[in-house]
Amino acid sequence: MQIAPELVEACRRGDAEAFETLVRQTHRTLYGLVYRIVGNAEDAADVTQDVYIRVWRSLKAFRGDASLGTWLHRVATNAAITHLKRRGRLAEPVEEWMEERLTTRDDEDARLSANEVERALERLPDSYRVVVVLKDAYGLSCEEIGRQVGITEGAVKVRLFRARRKLAQDLLAGGVVLPMRSPARRKKVQG
Amino acid sequence: MNCSQMIPYLPASSDELDSATFAARSEHLATCAACSAEAARYEKLRASLAAIADHEVEPPIALIPRIMAGADAGRRRTLPFVPVPVELVRALQENRELIAGAAGLALVAAGTAWALWRGMRALRPAQART
Numbered sequence: 001m002q003i004a005p006e007l008v009e010a011c012r013r014g015d016a017e018a019f020e021t022l023v024r025q026t027h028r029t030l031y032g033l034v035y036r037i038v039g040n041a042e043d044a045a046d047v048t049q050d051v052y053i054r055v056w057r058s059l060k061a062f063r064g065d066a067s068l069g070t071w072l073h074r075v076a077t078n079a080a081i082t083h084l085k086r087r088g089r090l091a092e093p094v095e096e097w098m099e100e101r102l103t104t105r106d107d108e109d110a111r112l113s114a115n116e117v118e119r120a121l122e123r124l125p126d127s128y129r130v131v132v133v134l135k136d137a138y139g140l141s142c143e144e145i146g147r148q149v150g151i152t153e154g155a156v157k158v159r160l161f162r163a164r165r166k167l168a169q170d171l172l173a174g175g176v177v178l179p180m181r182s183p184a185r186r187k188k189v190q191g
Numbered sequence: 192m193n194c195s196q197m198i199p200y201l202p203a204s205s206d207e208l209d210s211a212t213f214a215a216r217s218e219h220l221a222t223c224a225a226c227s228a229e230a231a232r233y234e235k236l237r238a239s240l241a242a243i244a245d246h247e248v249e250p251p252i253a254l255i256p257r258i259m260a261g262a263d264a265g266r267r268r269t270l271p272f273v274p275v276p277v278e279l280v281r282a283l284q285e286n287r288e289l290i291a292g293a294a295g296l297a298l299v300a301a302g303t304a305w306a307l308w309r310g311m312r313a314l315r316p317a318q319a320r321t
Contacts, residue, residue, distance in 0.1 A: 016263065023258050032248040041251065048250070049257050056262040114246035117239055136240035142207060157207055164202035168236050 001026055001069030008068050012059050019059075023052055026069070030076045036133045037080035039122050047083050051076045073138075081130060081148055089126040090149060092159065120170045128163035131156050136164075192219050197226050202233040 003025065010018030030051060035044035055075060062071060084090050121129055130149060134140045135156075140148075142156045149156070192215050200208060200216050208216065220227045283290065 016259075019262060020255070020259055023255055027250055027254060027258070028247050031250040031254065032244075032246070035248050036243070045251050045254055045257070048254060049261055052258045053261045114239075114243050117243050118246070118248070121243075132240065136237045137244045139241075157203070160207070161199055161202050164233055164236055167240075168202070168232060171236070172232070 001029055001067075001072065003068045008059075008062075011056075012062065014060075019056055026072060027052075030072060033073065033076050033138065034080045036118070036121060036137060037077065037130055038083055039124075039126060039129055043083060044080075047079050048076070051079045054079070077134070077138075077148060084126050084130065085150070090130065092127045092155075093125045116171065117167075120167050123170060124163055124166055128159050128166065131159045132163035132167065135160055192216070194219075194223060194226055197223075201226060201230045202236075204237060 003022065007018055007022055007025075011022055027048065031044060031048045034047045034051070035041065038044050038047060051072075055072065062068065066074075081090070121133065124132070131145055134145045134148070135142065142153045142160070146153045146156045151159075197216065197219050200212060205213055216230075220230055
């Protein structure tokens with residue numbers, strides 16, 4: 001997210017119109033991030049609203065040592081994870097250890113839309129979805145994710161394994177395979 | 192490593208593996224078609240997950256009005272109501288020592304006046320009797 005320095009300064013001065021402009025420029029990105037972490041639209045709207053109210057109240061304290069876009073991502077990630085923690089939704093489900101190979105279909109080369117991936121993410125347990133979204137969609141390290149979620153790096157890796165396996169089974173069972181994407185276009189978020 | 196031992200590491204990206212495990216996995220994948228194919232599927236999965244960060248999720252239409260209403264409510268709660276002109280407030284701040292001294296003198300004067308009034312009230316019934 002690129003935000004003009006003049007807009008940031010106007011928001012820091014308490015300019016409500018500037019803040020609304022900031023919201024309009026950034027709300028889709030932040031809502032998408034929050035939605036993918038919390039897993040449903042209603043909670044995502046509540047958390048996104050809280051994020052912006054928090055941002056509005058603390059903009060004067062924003063030191064500018066990171067870009068405002070990075071700071072917004074961090075605030076939104078923290079808020080979404082806190083939302084799940086408060087509702088006890090980050091406990092890991094009890095599962096058998098998976099030793100079997102992935103099942104595959106003959107039409108493995110079929111294409112998958114982003115919507116299919118989003119729906120598959122929604123079907124994941126919250127504790128798995130958080131780690132796989134932060135790692136594979138937003139590029140955080142396992143260490144950063146562990147710090148944010150409050151688990152060890154080893155626990156992050158276990159959840160990543162289970163999340164990816166469930167996603168692969170879900171998506172492959174649905175008869176689709178996912179288009180390769182160039183790593184250069186990947187969006188990295190500083191957690 | 193054999194295939195059963197390799198399964199937990201097939202979905203992992205290279206930055207998640209220590210150097211020894213990464214080397215062992217690479218060596219195994221070079222000779223095992225089944226594990227190599229499965230690792231490739233996971234690589235495709237990770238690439239597609241990376242793609243969704245650029246995919247827009249449509250927020251509710253009412254989200255922006257909700258945000259601005261919440262921000263406005265917060266702003267009105269935190270701002271104090273100041274009914275006096277800014278110049279008067281500034282003058283009061285600059286002369287606060289003088290004002291404090293004057294207030295002290297006024298208190299002393301008020302206390303003295305009250306004591307005199309009480310004394311005069313005490314005398315009045317004696318004067319009325321005479």
